[in-house]
Amino acid sequence: MTAQNSRPGPRLRRVALLIGHLEVGGTQKQLALIALELRRAGVEVDVLTLSKGGPFEAPLRDGGVGVHHLGFARGAGAGNARTFARMVGTLRRLRPDVLHAFLYHGYLIGVPAARLAGVPVVVAGRRNESRLDLRHPWSAVLDRAVTRMTDHVVVNAVALARDAVSAGAHPDRLSVIYNGLPGAAFDPAEPEPVGTSLPVLACVARLSEEKGHRFLLDALALLARRGRPCTLVLAGDGPERDRLERQAAVLGIDVRFLGSRTDSAGLLARADVVLLPSLTEGLSNSVMEAMAAGRPVVATSVGGNPELLEGRGVLVPPSEPVALADGIGRLLDDPELAGRLASAGRAWARKHFDTHVMVDEHVTLYRRLLEK
Incomplete structure (x- = not known):
């Protein structure tokens, strides 16, 4: 991939990627690819997990990517409220140019936290059909509210783009970027x-x-x-x-x-x-x-x-x-x-499915949103 900061336009200094955990999964694998390729392109990268690490953590750390476990727990109530406050503090300390939150719980929590922390660009990564995530009556309301708070929504299939629009995403703030595969x-x-x-x-x-x-x-x-x-x-x-x-x-x-x-x-x-x-x-x-x-x-x-x-x-x-x-x-x-x-x-x-093309498309999007 071409060194992104040699191109005209705003410099992409630091990106934070947020996901629930780093256990084995397709989205976790794609996040790791994006993080490592961004790092090789000269961007500082931090991966934040809502709960825990997993098998993808060691390759990320070895590649120079910072990994931070936030410590959210299912049913923790007041404890999770304190964890959310710490998350806002972590984002303020890291000062990323972009927060890209993956999957439903990632953007449900990450988008409001990024707004409170003053992150310039906030992106939601939808990777599932909405009916998989929106199983409770209040889920759709929250999903629409959080989607309106984002600068952009990224999906990895045209079918998911249609689904995202039906769930409240604006077509003008939506991009399809296919997954990548390593050589x-x-x-x-x-x-x-x-x-x-x-x-x-x-x-x-x-x-x-x-x-x-x-x-x-x-x-x-x-x-x-x-x-x-x-x-x-x-x-x-x-x-x-x-x-x-x-x-x-x-x-x-x-x-x-x-x-x-x-x-x-x-x-x-x-x-x-x-x-x-x-x-x-x-x-x-x-x-x-x-x-x-x-x-x-x-x-x-x-x-x-x-x-x-x-x-x-x-x-x-x-x-x-x-x-x-x-x-x-x-x-x-x-x-x-x-x-x-x-x-x-x-x-x-x-x-x-070229990984470099996938990451280049992410970089182009991040920089375009920063320019705005």
């Missing part, structure tokens, strides 16, 4: 050994209700009844794990639970088909990484998935195990089709 995502990887003679299906996603794993397990059982048994490998962890393990046992299907991990390159290299059965989605990192790895993908037609996979993968309706099973069977039975879609996806990913 290593396109490098060949050694396939991870999976002890099975069956076709291997892989799903890299948090084990939470909105990811739709229960429908995927039903689809696997349908395939087995059709004489097409497969081994399903799940990379991720979350509140649905126990229930999914019980469901797999009842159905009598071969499901391997690998737990949370930050690197799935070997697993993707081994997979015959990569799956994402989400009920709601932003712009999925796991689908992007599968495309970069040249793997055929079956995903539900929600959120940004159609933008990624139209003509480059198999899209199916959400919550429909029969459609999932049909899509998987279609690729397993037609290797030529699977290879053609995988090649198209990889070529499209190379063109659209």
Whole structure:
């Protein structure tokens, strides 16, 4: 990336990025990419977490990025009020030019704090469809109020731009910036050994209700009844794990639970088909990484998935195990089709997911807002 401060216009001195935590997740991975690339471009960067750190913290610190845990706690009441006051003080001390708050709780708390601290530019990063966040009657009211307080809203898919406008964002203060992938995502990887003679299906996603794993397990059982048994490998962890393990046992299907991990390159290299059965989605990192790895993908037609996979993968309706099973069977039975879609996806990913382009677009936006 071109050194941003050599360009004409206001100098971008310091950026603060805010998120709930640094555990394994697609948004956390993208935040780390943005932070490290900004730092390499000569911008001072601080990452603030509402609660705790996680696996992405060490690479950030090693790259010269400051990491600050604010200490918010669920249900802490007066304690969180004091933490909010300390957060305002932290922002006043750091004096960033820009605060970019990611995800619903990040901008719900971060935008008012930044305004009180006098941060010049405040950006909200929406990464989910609003129905995932606005599950309580008062959530939509708060969301609209906070959105009006921001200078700009950034989303990572056109589908999310439409969703953000319906949730109160002004079209003139809204930008779509696609996620980025590091160059290593396109490098060949050694396939991870999976002890099975069956076709291997892989799903890299948090084990939470909105990811739709229960429908995927039903689809696997349908395939087995059709004489097409497969081994399903799940990379991720979350509140649905126990229930999914019980469901797999009842159905009598071969499901391997690998737990949370930050690197799935070997697993993707081994997979015959990569799956994402989400009920709601932003712009999925796991689908992007599968495309970069040249793997055929079956995903539900929600959120940004159609933008990624139209003509480059198999899209199916959400919550429909029969459609999932049909899509998987279609690729397993037609290797030529699977290879053609995988090649198209990889070529499209190379063109659209350059990390430097993504960060350059953020820098351009930040500086334009500072100039205003």
